[in-house]
Amino acid sequence: MSQFDQYIRLSGFYFFYFALLGALVPYWSLYLKSFQFDAQTIGSLMALLQLSRIVAPNLWGWMADRSGKRVEIVRFGALMTCIMFIGIFWQTTALGIGLVMLGFSFFWNAVLPQFEVITLSQLGKEKARYSRIRLWGSIGFIVTVAGLGALLDYIDIRWLPWILFGLMILIWVNTLFIPISTSQSDTLHLSTDQRSFMQLLLRPQVIVFFIICFLVQFGHGAYYTFYSVLMVDVGFSRSEVGLLWAVGVIAEVIIFIYMHWMIQRWGIRNIMLVSLLLCVVRWWVIGLIPENLWIMLFAQTLHAATFGTLHAVGIALVHQYFTEKTHGQGQALFSSVGFGVGGALGAYVSGLLWDDFGPLTTFSVSALASLFAVILAFIWIFPQRSEA
Numbered sequence: 136m137s138q139f140d141q142y143i144r145l146s147g148f149y150f151f152y153f154a155l156l157g158a159l160v161p162y163w164s165l166y167l168k169s170f171q172f173d174a175q176t177i178g179s180l181m182a183l184l185q186l187s188r189i190v191a192p193n194l195w196g197w198m199a200d201r202s203g204k205r206v207e208i209v210r211f212g213a214l215m216t217c218i219m220f221i222g223i224f225w226q227t228t229a230l231g232i233g234l235v236m237l238g239f240s241f242f243w244n245a246v247l248p249q250f251e252v253i254t255l256s257q258l259g260k261e262k263a264r265y266s267r268i269r270l271w272g273s274i275g276f277i278v279t280v281a282g283l284g285a286l287l288d289y290i291d292i293r294w295l296p297w298i299l300f301g302l303m304i305l306i307w308v309n310t311l312f313i314p315i316s317t318s319q320s321d322t323l324h325l326s327t328d329q330r331s332f333m334q335l336l337l338r339p340q341v342i343v344f345f346i347i348c349f350l351v352q353f354g355h356g357a358y359y360t361f362y363s364v365l366m367v368d369v370g371f372s373r374s375e376v377g378l379l380w381a382v383g384v385i386a387e388v389i390i391f392i393y394m395h396w397m398i399q400r401w402g403i404r405n406i407m408l409v410s411l412l413l414c415v416v417r418w419w420v421i422g423l424i425p426e427n428l429w430i431m432l433f434a435q436t437l438h439a440a441t442f443g444t445l446h447a448v449g450i451a452l453v454h455q456y457f458t459e460k461t462h463g464q465g466q467a468l469f470s471s472v473g474f475g476v477g478g479a480l481g482a483y484v485s486g487l488l489w490d491d492f493g494p495l496t497t498f499s500v501s502a503l504a505s506l507f508a509v510i511l512a513f514i515w516i517f518p519q520r521s522e523a
Contacts, residue, residue: 142268145254148309149272152247155302157279158295159184161363161380162287165373166295167232168364176229178486181360183233185352185482187241188475195245196467200460205249205256206315212249213307215242220303223296239303244475246306248466251450253313255462266447270391273443277381277388284377332461336468341456343515347411348473350508351445354414354501356481357489362421365494369426379431383438390443397444398451403518407448411512413440414505422498449473455518 163184167177195212199205219239226232258264283298335341366376390397397406417437424430449469457465481501488497 141257142264144309144312145257145268146271148250148306148313149269150275151302151305151309152250152275153272154275154279155299155306157276157380157384158283158299158302160359161280161376162283162292162295162373164360164364165287165367166292169292170227170229170232172229174361174489175486177364178360178482178484178489180229180233180236181486182356182479182482183236184240185244185356185475185478187237188244188471188478190471190475191241191245192248192467192470192475193464195249196463199249199252200463204315205253205463206310206313209246209249209253209313210307210310212242212246213303213310215239216246217300217303217307220296220300223300243303244470248470249463251466252463255450255454265450266391266394269447270388273384273388273391276384280384281377281381284380285374287373287377332457332464335457335461335465338456340515340517340520343511344452344456345468345472347407347508347511347516348449348469349477350504350511351411351414351441352473352477353481353484354418354504354508355441356478356483357485357497357501358418358421359478360482360485361489361494361497365421365425366431379435382432383435383442386436386439387443390439391447394444394447398448403448403451404512404516406444407512407516408509410440410444410448411505411509413437414445415502415509417441418498418501418505422495422502425494452518 164177195208199208216239222235363376417434420434453465453469485497
């Protein structure tokens with residue numbers, strides 16, 4: 136397979152996967168609100184999207200590391216996501232919607248961590264090209280979130296599940312074009328490394344790294360759950376909300392383009408510390424001045440730091456902290472601790488706070504979590520001292 140073919144196939148998966156995310160995360164809470172659910176119910180349902188990340192990525196990562204059938208697992212997960220989601224078209228109660236969300240997310244959340252391993256494995260010594268491939272995920276998110284926001288000003292929000300289902304099918308179709316043979320070699324030759332996953336995991340710096348991942352995604356819980364609701368409540372149209380989301384991901388794309396250069400110039404530790412500080416700023420200003428367009432545009436550009444750089448740094452640290460044999464489990468834990476436990480708890484807590492205490496208190500809790508992450512990173516994260 137030529138380098139160009141490899142680039143197209145890998146980039147295509149990220150494009151459609153994050154296009155689905157661009158339709159789901161910003162607008163699903165608005166879909167749930169159309170059923171007249173209260174904030175606590177919406178927060179609990181949004182938490183279900185993250186809840187399966189606690190178990191699913193680790194289960195599939197364990198299976199993939201031992202079987203070598205990483206591509207087959209990604210294909211199966213993508214197909215089962217489509218099948219499980221079909222039930223949403225008949226659900227109108229919180230319980231029914233919640234069960235479908237839990238079902239399809241169990242498979243959907245297992246797909247990306249293993250595809251990250253496939254991508255890095257295929258890139259081999261050219262891992263610096265990862266950011267250029269991953270940015271197509273951001274482009275997919277931008278196209279969908281902006282286009283769908285404009286569309287939802289003209290069509291009913293109840294059409295959203297059909298759009299999501301179409302994107303799920305496109306993700307599955309794309310996985311059929313990833314050659315199976317490329318994933319086999321990254322597991323069959325690794326038996327010579329006898330260090331266990333737990334030995335690598337229980338090093339103090341690695342434990343603190345995962346606590347930071349938890350805090351970062353806990354802070355994002357209110358954003359992913361209630362940002363669109365908040366923007367609509369303070370007077371923005373759905374198309375404007377979509378454009379605000381798009382601004383954040385455009386900033387993320389720019390960061391991904393220059394990420395390799397940034398790491399070489401400033402190092403992982405410095406980038407992490409600055410990005411975590413910007414998390415504090417972002418959550419605080421969203422809670423304080425949500426009605427100000429210019430402040431919201433500024434806050435959205437900070438997505439480049441709160442997600443873009445922290446995600447890229449997290450991927451890099453997983454590959455530094457763990458051996459090649461345990462990359463799958465390490466990547467899965469990165470997803471489950473952060474997006475799973477952190478994201479689910481963040482969404483749930485934000486649902487508890489939203490109606491009674493309002494946006495400022497809710498986002499202030501996110502800011503405090505990020506501030507604690509800054510302190511932990513400053514004290515503990517020294518990547519050069521912890522080679523796998």
